[in-house]
Amino acid sequence: MTLLDRALSAEHRDVLDRAEEFATETVGPRAEDIEDTREFPRDVVEAAGDAGLLGILVPEEYGGMGSDFLSYCLALERIAEESGAVAEIIQGHTFATLPVLNFGTDAQRERLLPKMVAGESVGAMLLTEPGAGSSPTELQTVAAATDDGYEISGEKSFGTNAGVADVHLVVARRRPQPEDSHGVSVFLVPNPEDVEGFTFERGEYLGMHGHVTGDASFDEVAVDADALLGSVGEGFRIAMGTIDMARTGLGAIGCGIAQAAFSEAIEYAGDREQGGKAVGEYQAVQVLVAEMDSRLESARHLVYDSAVRIADGEGDTRVSSRAKFTASDAAEFCTRNAMQIFGGKGYRTDYPLERYYRDARILSIIGGTSEIQKTTVASEALGL
Structure with a gap:
């Protein structure tokens, strides 16, 4: 049991179970179709609403779950394992929903939030x-x-x-x-x-x-x-009131994409034989696996440290910035080296690794580039 697992409440586990079901039964079967057609998956957004995953942070009076930011990140990471695009759609929708919740009039909240939570109305x-x-x-x-x-x-x-x-x-x-x-x-x-x-x-x-x-x-x-x-x-x-939350959420997406690539690489390395033994028995592959594993887990700890602080009302820009750029780097590293372990097959479009790689690339740009995040962390550390 991990340190994070020990910290999860029954409420967190309920949200994670919902995300698992949604990711497995809805997102996974649609991921490649969404990739191929490039069409906005409104049906998937509506299904996320039905599962309660668009209202994790919204109070029950507007149809939400009234849960905390740790719950949100747990759900987002699991969804990103199946589709980075769907996770980013939910992220964008969430950070249009929260300003309405936090700054809207009673009339605006009552008019907009129930439909946004249900997935009947999409936000940007x-x-x-x-x-x-x-x-x-x-x-x-x-x-x-x-x-x-x-x-x-x-x-x-x-x-x-x-x-x-x-x-x-x-x-x-x-x-x-x-x-x-x-x-x-x-x-x-x-x-x-x-x-x-x-x-x-x-x-x-x-x-x-x-x-x-x-x-x-x-x-x-x-x-x-x-x-x-x-x-x-x-x-x-x-506009800036949810910046720590947004950066941490992008970090959770990075962890989800990295986990998807890592899982594919582990399975392939155990099954694929080369020279009479499994690919995973070669030291060169083991080095890649060890680095992927450690970078992913390091990123995950930073992301969930930030998420817990936000849930406790102690969000910190330095913490969220380092979580974002570390998770972005981990996503790129894991997707690139999973392709390396697969060899030529990793470059083929009928395998999911090239999708993971392309999806991971944007994370070091959106929500503030990795360079900006590093400057923020350094400035905070140096007291500049």
Whole structure:
């Protein structure tokens, strides 16, 4: 029994059991189809809602489970073992749901959360811009005040679930800008099909097929006054308020992908014979297996250390940053070396390893690059 296993409550085990069933019975059988068609798997999202996995962090009054962040990471890692794309879809949806929960009015919560928890409504957070990255203080998207609401104009990039979401949380600068505020606020915008002036162009990416992201454009998109989430000028706090959670969640996805590749490599090394003995009996392969095992377990401990701290209300940016970049590195290392153990077969598209490898690659980029994470950890350690 691991240290983590000893720390799990009955509630944690219930969530993990739900994730196991969902991953095994729903995600696993659909993973290759999602990969091949690249279509957004709305049916899988709805099934996640049915399993209660979209409301792990949402109170029961809105249909959620009211559990903690450790439960969320346990579930996300297991789902990522079957499909990194599905795990990232759930991650993007969750971090659009939480701002509604934490900053929405009672009316917004009652209108949006039950459907988001059930998987009937998909969420997306649109922060990143072509010329500003993810820095809220440099955003160019504006929301001009009108007599009955706002008109939003600007461009966004890379938002998970963008374009297919039913509710987009768009971070923009309010105009005119209020005194004593940089004016960054968050606005709730429906699906592009339901809004004039909102267009979306999906991008095609190396991995995470089925996970939809791309470029969103807003040309004087009109929204009502009640589309404002939280208060004017509160956008920076909303956008950055879950950053430690988001980075830790991405770390859990990395652990899940790494575990999938490691499991495949172990099975193959035990079954495949070369030169009259199993591949796993060769010292060169054993060295790779040992390094994969230690990097995965090291990453997992850092991720769950961060998750437990967040669950206890003691989230820490240094802890979450080191968890993210360590897990991202472990995912790349394990997927690349699992392919090495498989040899030429690992490079074939009818084996899952090349999918794991492509899915793992994005983790060191999204949610803040590994270089940014390392700078954050070093700055915190050095007191800079």
